[in-house]
Each structure stands twice: as C-alpha cells, then as structure tokens.
Amino acid sequence: MEAFTRAFPLEDIHVRAGGDGRTVEAYAAVFDTPTVIRDQDGNYTEVIDRRAFERTLNQLAPAGSRSTWRVGVLYNHGRTLFGTPSERGAMPIGAPVEIKADSRGLLTVTRYNKTELADEVLENIREGSITAQSFSGGFLRSDPGRPPRGGWRPDASGKLRTVRRQEIALREYGPTPFPAYVDAAVIGVRAEQVMPLLSELSPDEREKLADMLRTGTPLDPPAQGTPAAPPAAGDPDPGPAAEDPPSPGHSARQKIAWAKVRAEIKARRAL
Structure with missing residues (x-):
C-alpha cells in the first residue's frame, strides 16, 4: 500500500472553555469536496467519500484492554521543510483523544504533550503561523481503482479526471505548514485561563x-463620523x-x- 499525504488549511482558531490550552480540535479531512491534486497518481480532482474512514477508525480506536488510539500525532509527518527525515520531528507531539467522522469531515481532538516542540507548535497555531492540518495513510479503495501508466492527466479539453477515495487507512496526522485543501478547519484551542477574564x-x-x-x-x-485614521507610512504598527x-x-x-x-x-x- 503506497503512502499518501493530504494537508488542510486551519481556520476559525479560537479559545474555548473547559481545558488548559493543550487540547486542539481540527479537521484532518473534508468530505465530498472536489480538490485538485498533483501527486504520484498524477494530476486529477479528488473527492473523499464520507465513509472512507469507517473501517480504519474501528481498527484504530481504543478497544478491550487498549486505552489509546493506534494513530500517531506528528508535526509535518516527522520531516523537515525539505521533506527529509527529522529526528526531533519524529517525536510525537500529542495523543488522540477522539477521532470521528461527522457531516463535514474527519474531526480530530488531540491532547498536546508538555514538550518543547509541542509548546512551539501550540503557540504557532494560536498565532496563526501554522496554517494546515495534515494526515498520511494509504488509499485502499478508489473509483476509478488504479491510475493509468504515467498517472491521471487532463484530457484534450483540459478537464481533470475525478477520483473518489472510498476507503482510507489512517496512519498519522498533525499540523503542517503546507496546506492543500481549503475547507478543513481548526475548531478550537481550549483554554480555561481565559474564563476568569470573561x-x-x-x-x-x-x-x-x-x-x-x-x-x-x-x-x-467606530462611532459614525469618527472613523479611525490609518497609520501614516513609517509609523509603528x-x-x-x-x-x-x-x-x-x-x-x-x-x-x-x-x-x-x-x-x-x-x-x-x-x-
């Protein structure tokens, strides 16, 4: 099974009550959203079926004596910005609390570790510097099933082939600086520290x-008739x-x- 990665921009980041600022909610995939992809299968339009993760979630979820999810949480798939293996990045930054498919996509709830790397990632998410959530795994079943030799390419009119991913094996997910999809969103960074202020x-x-x-x-x-004046050139932000x-x-x-x-x-x- 060949490995694939997909990344989704983060949106709607906000502080939520009921936590300590280390639990992040974000979509790792969005369903039924045509997206242009260019990868080892060629250049095509991809659609992720809303039932694509059903089997893998049943296999990976806590069950019996196993209390944890069998899914890794890594920053940028444990790689550098250049795609080379990163020893530091290979360390998990958190653990899944919940992974479920809802009407929009694959929602992940992750408890971030108290490590230097996890703290850096959390701060970058809060400040909007990290802009994507990503997952890696394998496509077990698609329609059409296999790309032609050389991969899918636009036809003579420039139209792309649509490929529906019907079953996906999830291996790991986590934040990444490289977005690909436009509809996934971080739902919140829970932080009870703000509650006393509110x-x-x-x-x-x-x-x-x-x-x-x-x-x-x-x-x-601003009050009518008194709009705020923009800063003059050279003035500090x-x-x-x-x-x-x-x-x-x-x-x-x-x-x-x-x-x-x-x-x-x-x-x-x-x-």
Missing part, C-alpha cells in the same frame, strides 16, 4: 468579547484590535474585564 461579563457581553478575540475585530464599530481601548459606551464592568484581557495579552506577549 466571568465578569454578561452572557451577551462574553460572547461578543469571545468573538472579538477570535477574529481580531474591535468590540464596537499599532498592533491588533485587541489592544484598542473600549469605547465610552461600554459598561464599567466590561471596561474592568477588558483591562484584564488586555493585561493578559501583554503578559503573554512579554513571555
């Missing part, structure tokens, strides 16, 4: 602030909107909580 807000205020933290947008739009003070319309309670959030952001940046 606990002083009402439910509506808390949701509004959490959305701001996820997207980097200000809590309120004022930083993300998370550094901006709240508008006068915010409640005193929200201002206090906002000040705590801002202090927490500055403290993290100073580390």
Whole structure:
C-alpha cells in the first residue's frame, strides 16, 4: 500500500472553555469536496467519500484492554521543510483523544504533550503561523481503482479526471505548514485561563468579547463620523484590535474585564 499525504488549511482558531490550552480540535479531512491534486497518481480532482474512514477508525480506536488510539500525532509527518527525515520531528507531539467522522469531515481532538516542540507548535497555531492540518495513510479503495501508466492527466479539453477515495487507512496526522485543501478547519484551542477574564461579563457581553478575540475585530464599530485614521507610512504598527481601548459606551464592568484581557495579552506577549 503506497503512502499518501493530504494537508488542510486551519481556520476559525479560537479559545474555548473547559481545558488548559493543550487540547486542539481540527479537521484532518473534508468530505465530498472536489480538490485538485498533483501527486504520484498524477494530476486529477479528488473527492473523499464520507465513509472512507469507517473501517480504519474501528481498527484504530481504543478497544478491550487498549486505552489509546493506534494513530500517531506528528508535526509535518516527522520531516523537515525539505521533506527529509527529522529526528526531533519524529517525536510525537500529542495523543488522540477522539477521532470521528461527522457531516463535514474527519474531526480530530488531540491532547498536546508538555514538550518543547509541542509548546512551539501550540503557540504557532494560536498565532496563526501554522496554517494546515495534515494526515498520511494509504488509499485502499478508489473509483476509478488504479491510475493509468504515467498517472491521471487532463484530457484534450483540459478537464481533470475525478477520483473518489472510498476507503482510507489512517496512519498519522498533525499540523503542517503546507496546506492543500481549503475547507478543513481548526475548531478550537481550549483554554480555561481565559474564563476568569470573561466571568465578569454578561452572557451577551462574553460572547461578543469571545468573538472579538477570535477574529481580531474591535468590540464596537467606530462611532459614525469618527472613523479611525490609518497609520501614516513609517509609523509603528499599532498592533491588533485587541489592544484598542473600549469605547465610552461600554459598561464599567466590561471596561474592568477588558483591562484584564488586555493585561493578559501583554503578559503573554512579554513571555
């Protein structure tokens, strides 16, 4: 069985309650999404069937006396940016908590280890520097079954052949700097440290602030007639909107909580 790799961009990264900041949720594959692929099978359009991982998940899931998943979690498949083996990268950065197929794709929930490499990867995910989730394994069943000699190629009109991956054997997954698909997403990095900062807000205020933290947008739009002036050429970058003070319309309670959030952001940046 020849090994294949697929990578998916990370989107929608946000802090979630109920953890310690070391559990990451992300899709490793998306279903029924035509994607142009260029690999050892040629140049073609690939579609992953929503039942493609059913058998492999049953085989790899904890069962009987085995309490762990038989799936590795590696950064960039344990390789360097040049594709050569990496001794440091070959060390696991985490362990699967849950892997399941839902209506969108293959969702992975991973508990990251307390190691230097795992800490670096987590920080890069939080900051948006790492942009993809990837998996490797083998295609056990596809339609059509085998590529022609030389691989699939566009026809005379330039149209690509569509290949549906019907059964996939999962070997390992993890973050990678090289995205290929456009619809997979990191769902969240759970972090209970943020909860004390949000606990002083009402439910509506808390949701509004959490959305701001996820997207980097200000809590309120600028007042009409007083748009924020863009920085002049050569001026230092004022930083993300998370550094901006709240508008006068915010409640005193929200201002206090906002000040705590801002202090927490500055403290993290100073580390």
